[in-house]
Amino acid sequence: MARPICFWLQYFAFLMFIGPIVSYALPRPPRPPQSPQDPSYLKFVSNATEFPSEDYYDYIIVGGGTAGCPLAATLSHSYKVLVLERGGVPHGETNLMSQEGFLATLMEADTYNSPAQSFTSEDGVENARGRVLGGSSAINAGFYSRADDDFYKKSGVNWDLRVVNQSYEWVERAIVFRPELKNWQSAVRDGLLEAGVDPYIGFSLDHSVGTKIGGSTFDSTGKRYSAADLLNYARPFNIKVAVYANVERILLATSSPYMGSRLSAIGVVYRDHTGRYHHAIVREHGEVILSAGAIGSPQLLLLSGIGPRPYLSSWGIPVAHHLPFVGQFLFDNPRSGVSIVAPIPLEHSLIQVVGITESGAYIEAASNVIPFISPARSIFIWTPSSPLYLTVATLMEKIIGPLSSGSLRLASTDVRVNPIVRFNYFSNPVDLQRCVNGTRKIGDILRSRSMEDFKVRNWFGGHDFRFVGPALPVDQADNHLMEDFCRRTVSTIWHYHGGCVVGKVVDGDFRVFGIDALRIVDGSTFGVSPGTNPQATLLMLGRYVGLKIIRERTRYR
Incomplete structure (x- = not known):
């Protein structure tokens, strides 16, 4: 059935992107350094x-993403990585x-081995995961803000807050602006304060209730920096980075044939894009560390035979x-919000201002100039020879937590195929009320x-917003209407986490329960965002875990 024009307008509005297009095109090799402007890490990629076909290392890190790159750079100063x-x-x-390329990257997900791999949850919400060195830090909106205090208190990890702050500062000196x-963004800042989200904090990287300007991993010219840039601080002769390497399973062995023996990770098997197998093996006292993210790390554990016994047996x-x-x-974390077509020129802006409320929601904003393109193969909408451009502004809310949880299961034994995930948005009523609170704000x-300058003149001489997609209910005091709005408009803000949570799959040092020499260092260990x-x-x-490992090994020399 043909969809109305408003759907396609919303389709190309900020933070909306197309569904999955499966492609297994052969990857391009990494471009060798060509000029002094090229990052130094390319020399060891x-x-x-x-x-x-076989090689030995002190640490094997599966996933060169947001956590994996700083971990590798840190460990390389003492060990072969x-x-x-x-x-x-x-x-x-x-x-x-x-x-400016943020939307285009997401809209091209899964084409020609793109850096963003799309997936759709069983909830029907389209999502994306990074598939590039730097991981999702290389495809995201660039917003940078430290964790709230409750995260450290409730995460199940005995954090050394001095080292936590040192680790943040190490990152911030390199890639935060x-x-x-x-x-x-200025209008949203002022609107938040008028709406009672105070005090005004100004520019801050810390988490504080009120309205603030956060950091960005885009510099003043709009150039992106990502976790990959932290590899510039690695020790080059101690690190190797293999790209287009699909790790298929973790190699496991028992440490002793006698009673009391334990299972230990001894390496991994991975394949290159030609299909050839490679074995990477850890040296004595070394470790395999999964940093493949909330989708990749639990998937790889399951494919390696680590998980619920009945479920694994059902897959053979x-x-x-x-x-x-x-x-x-x-x-x-579910996202809801509104997008408007502005009557005045707007700049490209990703998330810069945030309103941190006391009612369980965060308010964020973005703006973009986007092409309006009619759907392919549609006979109902005329496609102009030149694209039409719309200036779209977005206001959105993200709830804290969340409390609603879901699960991941395999769709295939091929590691390249996305697992099946369900997030069960709003299954906990507290999450739904937090969404209502955020949308009311x-x-x-x-x-x-x-917001007056962003209204347009209507047929009756008044001024109102021209919404792209659903508008907020007129009667925002009606809880049922607001709950319905949250359910109808639920989307993602790409902050999925869990699947290998601390206290359930890993201990407070991120070691996998029951298996030696195997850790998980990524967002899959988080029980809250x-x-x-x-x-x-x-x-x-x-950075933090890398420093911790070096300190532990130094202690036992």
Whole structure:
């Protein structure tokens, strides 16, 4: 059935992107350094086809993403490290490396081995995961803000807050910038304050109730920095990065044939894009560390025979270690909001201002100039020879937590195929009420004086917003109407986490229960999303765990 024009307008509005298009095109090899402007890490990045069939390392890190890159850079100062990344390199990719290319990157998900791999949850919500060196930090909106205090208290980890702060600062010196607010972001800041989201904090990387300007991983020219840039601080002769390397399983062995023996990770098997197998083996006292994210890490555990025994047996996967909660306690923070077509020119802006409320929701905003393109193969909408451009502004809310949880299960024994995930949005009524609170706050902002310039003249001589897609209910005091709005408009803000949660799958040092020499260092270990955005905390986590491992091994020499 043909969809109405308003659908397609919303379809191309900010933070909306097309569904999955499966492609297994052969990947391009990484571009070798060409000029002094090229990042130094390219000197130790190679296509997986160039690696030997077997090699030995102190640490094997599966996933060169938001946590994996700072972890690898840190460990390389003391040990020999291998990073296995299933995607390519971000450098030289125009859309990927610019603020203006954010939407295009998501809209091209899954085409020609793109850096964003799309997936649709069983809830019907389209989502994306990074498939590039730098991981999702190379495809996201660039917002940077540290975790809230509750995250450290309730995460199940005995954090050394001194090292936490040092780790944040190490990241921030390299890739975090202060954004310059222009018209839309400035108006949202003022609207938040008029709507009572106070005090005004100004620019801050810390989490505090009120209205603040966060950090950005885009610099003043709009150039993106990501976790991959932290590899510039690695020790080059101690690190190798293999791109287009698909890790298929973790190699496990028992440490002793006698009673009391334990299972231990001894390496991994990965394939390059030609299909050739490679074995990477850890040296004595070394470790395999999964940093493949909330989708990839639980998937790889299951494919390696680590998970619920009955479930693995149903797939015919030999059970190496029964661990019942692998793939469970999977969360995604639901997003709802509104988009408007502005009557005045707007700049490209991704998330820069945030309103941190006391009612369980965060308010964020973005603006973009987007092409309106009619759907392919439609006979109902005329396609102009030149694209029409719309200036779209978005106000959105994300709830804290969340409390509603879902699960992950395999769709295939092929690691390249996305698992099946369900997030069960709003299954906990507290989450639904928090969404209502957030959308009401959006309504308060829209009624503020700061929003007047974004209204257009209507047929009756008055002024109102021209919405792209659903508008907020007129009667925002009606809880049932607001709950219905939240359910109808639920989307993702790409902050999914869990699946290998601390206390369920890993201990407070991120070691997998019951298996030696195997850790998980990524967002799959989080039971809640930290603060307004997890990126800063994941970058910190990689550095933090790297320092912790070095300190532990030094102690036992």
